[in-house]
Amino acid sequence: MSSFGVSASAIVVLCLCLIHSIQASQHDYSADKFVSKGNVFVVHxxxxxxxSSNPNINQSSTASADGQSFIRFEKIIFRRPEEFSNFSSGSIHAVVFEVDDRETIGGSAYGGQRAVCCTADLAKLGVCTQGEIIHRPSTNNPGWPKVFGASFGIDELEAKLQPRTIHITKTGMYNVYFMHCDHNLKEVVVEGKTIWKNPTGYLPGRMAPLMNFYGYMSLMFVLLGIFWFSQYARFWREVLALQNCITLVITLGMFEMALWYFDYAEFNETGVRPTGITVWAVTFGAVKRTVARLIILMVSMGYGVVRPTLGGLTSKVLLLGGTFFLASEVLELVENVGTVSDFSGKARLFFVLPVAILDAFFILWIFTSLSATLNKLQARRLLAKLDIYRRFTNALAVAVIVSVGWVCYELYFKSSDVYNERWQKAWIIPAFWQVLSFSLLCVICALWAPSQNSMRYAYSDDSEEFDKDITLTLIKPSPLPSKDVRIPFEVRSTPGGDGTSNGGDVEEDKTE
Known part of the structure; x- marks a missing residue:
């Protein structure tokens, strides 16, 4: 059964890979408008x-050979409406810089507000030409930042940027901006593409380690699946409904990890983020997380263990699960589909908050239900079930404590890394959540693995449960004697004062 699951997962993923283009492109610009930022108009x-690539590569080569790192500008065109074409313009610049050199872009006069375009005050100081982009050579990275551009002539509707390849010889977070300082060009749009490449492929640096990570996670899910399905096949007659649900979660996890791996592998090979595979990976992940939370909630309520159904709570549980799935799906789609830049935490607060609130509600409901279930098991003295529920509660408590600690670290990490300078460690943030959920799944599999004693945890009536979990030792009474025991006695008459017998006094001669 595990081999079938792995094979099916691989077939689906390979079929999805075939439907996508193999052109090497990363950042496309489709009539992107310039936005005013201070005194400059920009397109990110x-x-x-x-x-960094090998420093001995041929700098004049534009081939995308292995081991090279570069940023290539291809078919970059600036367009303006015809009604704004009756004048010649200043330059529209492409600015490329490493994050450590961000202070070389822009300046301020007399310690005033920082400006990117040269102001009249700065022009008086002779440090720049008014209306031009301010930039200075980097002291740490000779030849940087890279600034080049194109301008419009009279009646020209297009200004083309000459194709250019910039080789990267220093590891860092690189940024590309298109800028201009002419208010008459505010209707200009930019079209074309830039191609970014690392030595090992087209994956952005922050995403590159995730490809190997998801490859290892796929292997871990396969190993877990082999263990679980082997137990499932051996004791299929003893399988509970809860164990069927765990099987579903493992299968979904195998598909999710395989899809993420192929998503990054395709991106790394071609430079194009495969939208279809990304959507499928996001969907399988959202379904897996939803089903996993519902299973934990139902187990906490004692479903299948101390109660046969959820009764009137079924509709509420399904409503919570459906709402969480939709919120999680939307958040992951916004975060991942089409994402090619190394921005951490791109999703808006509007999409993050619903998932966080629903997760908190899940946790509250789970531990409230667990408390009630533990009390019920203890009151009925169902010792075997009480033991497994205590271990399950301890595992959940540890997971929640670790999660809260990691959320605090994640908030600190993102708030203190405004310019993504720690991009080489950023992949750990999403990887941690996958490892934590997999670890909790392994604990659940260990506690509820199919076995010949699985049915002892299934629901049955109270009398049967009492007989199964508690053994009473009765002290057998001594047997009664088989023969009658006769007690002879003799009645003696004592003469009364009137010469008659006294029948009230009896003297017994007892013999055992």
Whole structure:
């Protein structure tokens, strides 16, 4: 059964891979408009962590050979409406810089507000030409930042940026911006693409370690699946409904990890983020997380152990699960589909808050139900079930404590890394949640693995439960004697004062 699951997962993923283009492109610009930022108009062209390439490569080569790192500008065109074409313009610049050199872009006069475009005050100081982009050579990275551009002539509707390849010889977080300082060009749009490449492929630096991570996680799920399905096959007559649900979670996890791996592998190979595979990976992940939370909630309520059904709570449980699935699906789609830049935490607060609130509600309901179930098991003295529920509660408590601690660290990490300078460690944030959920799944599999004693944890009436979990030792009374025991006695008459017999006094001669 595990081999079938793995094979099916691989077939589905390979079929999805075939439907996508293999053109090498990462950042596409489709009539992107310039946005006013202070005294400059900008279009953000992308941000990625890039590892340095071999310093001995041929700098004049534009081939995407293995081991090279570069940013390539292809078919970059600036367009303006015809009604704004009756004048020549200043330059529209492409600015490429490493995050450590961000202070070389822009400046301020007399300690005033920082500006990117040269102001009249800065022009008087002779440090720049008014209306041009302010930039200074980097002291740590000779030849950087890279600034080049194109301008419009009279009646020209297009200004083309010459194709250019910038080789990366220093590891860092690189940024591309298109900028201009002319208010008459506020209707200009940019079209074309830039291609970014690391030495090992087109994956951005922050995402690159995740490909190997999901490969290892796929292997871990396969090993867990082999263990679980072998137990399932051996004791299939003893399988409970709860164990069927765990089987579903393991299968979903195998599909999710395989899909994420192929998503990153395809992206790394071609430079194109495969939307279809990403959507499927997000969907399988959202379904897995929803089913896992519902299973934990139902187990906490004692479903199948101390109660045969959820009764009137079924509709509420399903409503909570459906709402969580929708919120989680939307959040992951916003975070991942089409994402090619190394921005951590791109999702808006509007999408993050519902998932966080629903997760908190799940945790509260789970531990409230667990408390009630533990009290019920203790009151009925169902010792075997009480023991497994206590271990389950301890595992959940540890998971929640670790999760809260990691959330605090994640908030600190993101708030203190405004410019993504720690991009090489950012992959640990999503990887941790996958490891934590897998660890909790392994604990649940260990506690409820199919076995010949599985049915002892199934629901039955109270009298049967009492007989199963408690053994009474009765002290057998001594047997009664088989023969009658006769007690002879003799009645003696004592003469009364009137010469008659006294029948009231009796003297017994007892013999055992």
């Amino acid at each position: 062209g992308g941000s990625e962590g890039i590892y």
